[in-house]
Amino acid sequence: MSISNDIKYKYNTLNVADRLIVINVAVYILNTLAVALFQLRPDFFMRWFELPKGFGDFITQPWSVITYAFFHGGLSHIFWNMLLLYFSGRIFLSLFGGRRFLNVYFLGAIAGGVIFMLSYNIFPAFSGVNTSLIGASAAVMAILIFVCTYMPNQEVRLFFLFNVKLWYIGLGVVLIDLVQIPISNAGGHLAHLGGALLGYVYARKLYDGKDIGTGFERMVSAVVNLFKKRQDKPFKTVHRNRGTKAGTASSVNYSQSGDDRQKKIDSILDKISKSGYESLTREEKDFLFKAGKED
Known part of the structure; x- marks a missing residue:
């Protein structure tokens, strides 16, 4: 019981970025173990959460525009995503709180998913290609490009060798995705760019005094409140201790x-x-x- 409490306590002390890392790693490990132990197809569970390219398929599992970001295709895939989330999350949370972090993160995932579906249904180059989207890359890119846009001249230590301004890093990762679209994993790189675009626009608007994530935050709060059980307030007995004056509040004790x-x-x-x-x-x-x- 003490070990369980220790784990819960340590989890509760983590910041929101670290909690997302824990959740992503836990999902990856559980999915990998279940597939291996029960000799299932690699996509046995993933197919219910991955984002399909077709709008018709998406209508049958609309939750996938969020859940796809919690599944990864391999160890290197999740490793680099979580490593980038760890460092960019540290910078983000030194500026803003957890709620805004979640707004950018999940809106980045949604933007990446939307760009992915639009691209595979508009561009002739992707006609007839059967694919789906998984991975937190778009959400992580939103966080990274947000900080690169909001404080572009901030210098960070790269590979423990030299300092580089954040806007150089942001520009570099965007160019890498653009160059790799015709080479491999076009859908993934397009989703990255969708997340990057969201992060850039969010930061620019916020710099001008407008938070574009407030509507999303209100919507999420409304959905969460629908599932909260209404707790009836118990009757309270109000009494006075002997020797207290009438009218003295009963909350002294x-x-x-x-x-x-x-x-x-x-x-x-x-x-x-x-x-x-x-x-x-x-x-x-x-x-x-x-x-x-x-x-």
Whole structure:
């Protein structure tokens, strides 16, 4: 039980980019193990979540415009995507919060998916090609190009050798995708460009004071609220302790217990900052985990 609490606590302390990395890696490992152990086709599960090129097929699984971004075709595919997400996510989250990060990430995935489907249904070069889209590349590209656009002159250390401005990196990865479209994996590179375009437009609009992700955020919140169970508020018994004056709020004891609880949390956090999380006792870890869930 303590190990389970440790894992949950450490997951809850991760930032939103790291959580997405954990989820992507977990999906990859579970899918790979299930396919290998049960001797299934490689796309046995993936076919329900990958993004098809045809609009008719897409109508039967509309969720795929998001879910395709959580599946990867191989170890190198997920490795480079997650590595790029880790570093670009660090820069992004040093500027903005997690909600805006998710807006850019998922809108990038959607934009990449839309460009993929449009391309394979418009350009004659892709006529008759049977393919589908998987991978977080478009979403990751949206994050990367966002930071490259929002702070283009910021320098970062590349390969531990030299400094380079972010706009050079952004321009470089876009050119690489453009050059590789006629060579291989055209659909993937087109999706990358769709994500990159979203990241660029989002950053430019935000720089001008307009957040184009607010509508998407409201829509997601509305959908989430539909699935939330309505919790009926229990009846509360209000009473006065003996010796208290009439009209004295009944929350005095609650405030005191709340203060004691906060002092204990602060004490534990101080201990973590001085000696690390592993220095906590089992009771302290359990208390901190439960306090985090209540907050």
